[in-house]
Amino acid sequence: MSAATCTYREAMRQALRQALADDPRVFLMGEDVGRYGGCYAVSKGLLEEFGEDRVRDTPLSESTFTGAGIGAALGGLRPIVEIMTVNFSLLALDQILNNAATLRHMSGGQVSVPLVIRMATGAGRQLAAQHSHSLENIYAHIPGLKVIAPATVTDARHMLAAALADPDPVIVFEHVMLYNADGPLDAVESVPLGGAAVRRPGRDVTLITYGGSLPKTLTAAEQLAGDGIEAEVIDLRCLRPLDDATIMASVGRTRRAVIVDEGWRSGSLAAEISARIVEQVFYDLDAPPARVCSAEVPIPYPKHLEDAALPQVDGIVAAARGVLGRG
Amino acid sequence: MAPLPDAGTAHALLRHMLRIRAFEDACAEQYSATRIRGFLHLYNGEEAIAAGIIPLLDAADAIVATYREHGHALVRGVDMGAVMAEMFGMQEGCSRGRGGSMHLFDAATRLYGGNAIVAGGLPLTVGLALADAMQQRPQVSVCFFGEGAAAEGEFHESLNLAALWKLPALFVCENNQYAMGTALARSEAETDIHLKARSYGLASAAVDGMDLLAVREAAQTAIDHVRGGHGPYLLECHTFRFRAHSMFDSQLYRDKTEVARWRARDPIDLFEREARSLGLLADDARTALQAEVDAEVAAAVAFAEAGTLEPVDRLTHDVYTDTPA
Numbered sequence: 001m002s003a004a005t006c007t008y009r010e011a012m013r014q015a016l017r018q019a020l021a022d023d024p025r026v027f028l029m030g031e032d033v034g035r036y037g038g039c040y041a042v043s044k045g046l047l048e049e050f051g052e053d054r055v056r057d058t059p060l061s062e063s064t065f066t067g068a069g070i071g072a073a074l075g076g077l078r079p080i081v082e083i084m085t086v087n088f089s090l091l092a093l094d095q096i097l098n099n100a101a102t103l104r105h106m107s108g109g110q111v112s113v114p115l116v117i118r119m120a121t122g123a124g125r126q127l128a129a130q131h132s133h134s135l136e137n138i139y140a141h142i143p144g145l146k147v148i149a150p151a152t153v154t155d156a157r158h159m160l161a162a163a164l165a166d167p168d169p170v171i172v173f174e175h176v177m178l179y180n181a182d183g184p185l186d187a188v189e190s191v192p193l194g195g196a197a198v199r200r201p202g203r204d205v206t207l208i209t210y211g212g213s214l215p216k217t218l219t220a221a222e223q224l225a226g227d228g229i230e231a232e233v234i235d236l237r238c239l240r241p242l243d244d245a246t247i248m249a250s251v252g253r254t255r256r257a258v259i260v261d262e263g264w265r266s267g268s269l270a271a272e273i274s275a276r277i278v279e280q281v282f283y284d285l286d287a288p289p290a291r292v293c294s295a296e297v298p299i300p301y302p303k304h305l306e307d308a309a310l311p312q313v314d315g316i317v318a319a320a321r322g323v324l325g326r327g
Numbered sequence: 328m329a330p331l332p333d334a335g336t337a338h339a340l341l342r343h344m345l346r347i348r349a350f351e352d353a354c355a356e357q358y359s360a361t362r363i364r365g366f367l368h369l370y371n372g373e374e375a376i377a378a379g380i381i382p383l384l385d386a387a388d389a390i391v392a393t394y395r396e397h398g399h400a401l402v403r404g405v406d407m408g409a410v411m412a413e414m415f416g417m418q419e420g421c422s423r424g425r426g427g428s429m430h431l432f433d434a435a436t437r438l439y440g441g442n443a444i445v446a447g448g449l450p451l452t453v454g455l456a457l458a459d460a461m462q463q464r465p466q467v468s469v470c471f472f473g474e475g476a477a478a479e480g481e482f483h484e485s486l487n488l489a490a491l492w493k494l495p496a497l498f499v500c501e502n503n504q505y506a507m508g509t510a511l512a513r514s515e516a517e518t519d520i521h522l523k524a525r526s527y528g529l530a531s532a533a534v535d536g537m538d539l540l541a542v543r544e545a546a547q548t549a550i551d552h553v554r555g556g557h558g559p560y561l562l563e564c565h566t567f568r569f570r571a572h573s574m575f576d577s578q579l580y581r582d583k584t585e586v587a588r589w590r591a592r593d594p595i596d597l598f599e600r601e602a603r604s605l606g607l608l609a610d611d612a613r614t615a616l617q618a619e620v621d622a623e624v625a626a627a628v629a630f631a632e633a634g635t636l637e638p639v640d641r642l643t644h645d646v647y648t649d650t651p652a
Contacts, residue, residue, distance in 0.1 A: 027461065053461060059491065064450040064484035071454020071468075074439060075389070077461060079454075098444050099451065107432035108423025109645035111439070143646050167648035 009179040011157035012042050016080070019164055020050045023078060026164060029056035029065055030082030030118075039084050040120055040179050066092035066117065070100050070169075073115040078164055083119040086173065087133050100169040101144030115169045116160065121149075122175040122212045122262055123310055129298035132306070134262040136211070137269040139171045140240040147240040148193060149173040149211035153183035155191055155237060162193035173239075175212030175262075196243040198250065202232035205320050206250040208273060209260035210236035213311055217260050220316035231320055239269060247273065248281050255286040256323040260311050265293035287323040292316050331540070337607035338616070340539060343378035344595045345613070345620045347371075347398040350407060351570075353624045354397065354414060354428070358574050362631075363414045366443075367428045370398040372537075372569035375594035376501050377402045379542030380469065380562075383550055389437040389455045389468040391448040394429035395501075395568075396441050399471060405433045407623055408630030417634025424637055445506075446479035448472060449498065453485050456494035456559070467553045469497045474563075475506025477520045483527070489559040490528040497553050498524070498561040499546075501536065507572045508580035524561035536564030537589075539598040569593075 006014075019026045028043060034057040037044030047055040058065040062083055069081035083089045089096070100113050123132035140147045146168060150156045156174070163170035170193070199214065200221050209217040214235050221231040232250050236242065251257045257277050261270035270291040277289050295309040321327045332340060351369040358367050370377070377398040381390065392399045400410050405421050413420030414428050422432045422441070430441035439455065442448040452470035459466040476482050477500070489496045500520045504511055511518045524531035530552055534545040542564055549560040567589035571578050578586075602608040 056492075059484070059487060061480075061484035061488060063481050064453060064488055067447070067450020067481065067485075068454035068457055068488065071391075071439075071451035071456075072458045072461075073454070074451065075455045075458025075462075075468075077458045094444060094447060095450060098447060099442070103440075104648060105645045106422065106426045106430050107434070107440070108418075108420070108425050110422070110432050110434040112648045146647075 004185050005182050006153060006185050007179065008153055008156045008181050008183065009040065009042055011153045011185060012160070012174065013044065013046070015157050015160035016043060016046060017049065019080065019160060020046065020054055023164070025076065025078040026080060027054040027056065027077065028080045028082060029058050029069065031058055031060055031084050033057060033082050038082070040176065042179070043082070062088050062091035063095055067095040067099060069115050069117065070095060070103070070113055073113045074111055078114055080116045080118060080164070083117060085131060086119050086121040086135050087131050089119050096139070096145070096169070097142055101142050104168065105144060112167045113169045114167050116163045116172060117169065118172040118174060120176050121173045122177060123299045123306060124177040124212070126301055126303055126306055128301040132299035134294065136173050136239055137263045137267065137272070140269055144168070145240060146170045146193065146238070147173070148238050149175070150237065151175070151178065151211050151214040151235050153181070154186040154188065157185055158188065158191040159193065161190060166193055173211055177212045181215065194238045194241060194243065196237055196246040197235045198232060198246070199235045200231065200233040202230035202254065204230045204254060205256040205258060205323060206232045206234060206254045207258050207260060207316065207320060208234045208236065208247060210239060211262070213260045213262050216311060216313050217316055220313045220320065223313065223317050224320055229320065229324060242273065242276070244276055244280065247277065251277055252281045252284045255284055257289040258292060258316065258319045258323060259289060260292045260316055262294055262311055264296050265291060266296060268293055287325070290319040290323050292319050331605065332543070332607065334607045337602045338612060340378055340382070341595070341599060341602065341608065341613060342616050342620065343382070343402050344374040344539070344598065345616055346401055346407070346623065347374045347377065348595060349620045349624045350397060350401060350410070350627070353411070353628055355570070357414065357628065363428065365427050365429070366394065367574045368395040368572065369568070369570045370395055372589065372594065373501055373503060373566045374398055375539040375542050375598065376471070376499065376536050376564045376566060379539045380499060380546040383543065383546055384467065384469065387437065387464070388466050389439060390471070391439045391452045391455065391468065392441060392471045393448065393473060394441065394443040395473070396431055396471070397428070400431045400433065400438055403433070403436045403438050405431065405436060405438060407627040411627040411631040412634045415631040415634055416636070417631060418637040419630070419634045446472060446476035446481040449476065449481050449485035452496050452498070453489050453494060456489065456496035457492065460492070460494055465554060467495050467497055467550055469499060471499045471501055473506065474500055474502035474504070474511055474520055477523060478506070478514055486524055486527040486529055486559070486561065493558040495553045495556070496559040497549055498559065500561065500563040501566055502563055503566045503568045505572070505581065508576070510580070521561055521563040529559050529561050530557065531561040531563065533563040533565065536566030537592045537594045537597060539594055540601060
């Protein structure tokens with residue numbers, strides 16, 4: 001059903017354009033989203049198309065423009081807040097955690113916060129320790145939020161609409177290394193907000209990943225296939241809630257799991273998934289779950305050290321061979 | 328400018344303040360009786376601010392308040408029984424008992440908390456005002472916050488953004504002189520909060536927050552400014568809390584003579600005296616009102632006592648909107 005290909009960036013821009021065109025309550029705000037066109041050029045052209053009222057450049061005030069998004073959602077709008085990167089989202093974490101995530105429950109169900117917050121995440125561009133974080137696990141830890149990480153062009157094109165249709169706050173992680181990636185834009189009308197996708201079927205080992213690690217994991221699966229190892233690749237897509245059913249069905253069948261996660265290992269999403277696998281399908285396992293995560297260091301600037309710090313294809317292949325006893 | 332209230336309004340204003348005072352005193356009692364737990368921040372002494380401003384708002388205007396917000400909820404019209412039941416943690420409470428003292432919500436009167444992170448309500452107010460502006464609604468969004476918030480980044484970010492986008496937001500600084508135990512002069516180089524607003528391009532004023540008529544007049548000017556499309560406004564009200572910061576505070580940081588000096592300017596007494604001298608209140612009006620208010624508070628306590636606990640199987644309801652109700 002592949003109709004065409006485009007880049008992840010273009011797919012996301014199409015999604016934004018459609019959202020703005022379809023619903024007058026939708027608006028985009030964030031740093032440099034308008035005149036500059038977005039720091040990753042995702043929103044380029046939208047200011048000209050939709051005007052200053054609906055594509056709003058904000059001051060460098062992450063906490064306040066994120067809180068203003070929450071307030072605007074309470075006031076009946078459907079804001080899309082763009083925080084340049086997850087690194088800066090820490091300045092808005094209070095608003096996200098203490099307001100967006102709590103208001104519904106704390107008010108006894110009186111109000112909802114239909115807010116979408118987009119942010120770039122991840123390393124790989126030699127941006128050093130303060131611009132290379134992968135902190136999806138922090139947001140996935142918080143009840144009241146939904147967290148998605150579209151990893152394909154088709155998901156980038158359609159998951160935003162699903163996020164906007166959701167009555168609760170949704171955090172969208174866009175990995176910086178995906179923006180330039182070309183891929184098929186499947187001719188589908190929509191994709192759901194939740195639920196993992198099996199990106200590659202296989203019988204020998206399940207590789208579980210999300211976001212920017214998906215292309216590396218698929219490459220690793222290709223290499224393993226050359227060795228006669230058929231890896232199944234699961235793209236989590238939604239990091240909160242996690243799709244336990246898809247994970248367990250696959251691992252229950254392959255009996256082996258490797259989790260690939262660009263977050264630091266300790267307290268990572270990979271740790272959570274590993275725990276769930278052990279809790280739910282322990283007796284189906286032929287080997288302990290393995291994790292391929294980032295080294296526990298601030299991400300360094302030079303290319304060779306950055307590469308060494310991040311999950312890479314070789315490491316994924318080695319981990320898969322390890323759980324198969326072919327290390 | 329707000330004209331002097333007529334006799335009926337004066338009566339209503341005194342009633343608002345007496346209701347708050349009696350309610351807060353009852354809360355302190357119920358706290359001692361361990362029926363109210365957690366943090367409890369009382370509004371005694373600051374009544375003229377909520378009573379001076381909130382009655383001037385339209386029903387469709389929005390209010391964002393702090394964790395010292397019982398008075399705002401009561402003046403806004405949230406049922407006193409529902410507020411007390413909230414303190415008791417009962418599901419008949421205005422937030423289903425889940426929020427407690429610091430998180431009173433009432434969607435019907437557009438009361439958006441009850442926010443317990445200092446300055447956290449200012450960005451929400453900016454957003455509520457933005458929603459009104461973008462939807463061409465003539466509403467005003469009012470944010471109440473303490474002077475301690477002026478030290479937080481969100482105060483500055485929010486004033487800037489509200490002024491930049493010329494939003495219909497009214498920021499009311501309830502300057503009660505102490506951020507918990509830290510006197511304003513010990514934390515701010517510039518202690519005139521309303522002057523800080525000027526540097527962001529907001530219109531602003533300061534007023535004696537113990538003088539209800541002065542607050543009311545200043546608030547009307549501020550509301551007219553905001554509703555008239557002239558952008559945001561900051562009103563600083565100088566006030567004093569008569570009680571401790573919360574129920575865990577032995578008040579070692581402030582001198583008894585300072586407390587006595589402010590207590591001598593009790594906003595309820597001041598207003599009663601002035602209204603009587605203007606012929607707006609009968610000499611026995613307060614006594615009659617007090618009896619009425621005491622009965623309402625007793626009924627609110629009884630309502631809370633008769634409240635029911637939310638079943639534990641509902642614990643996870645409303646974490647998300649689509650959780651089955």
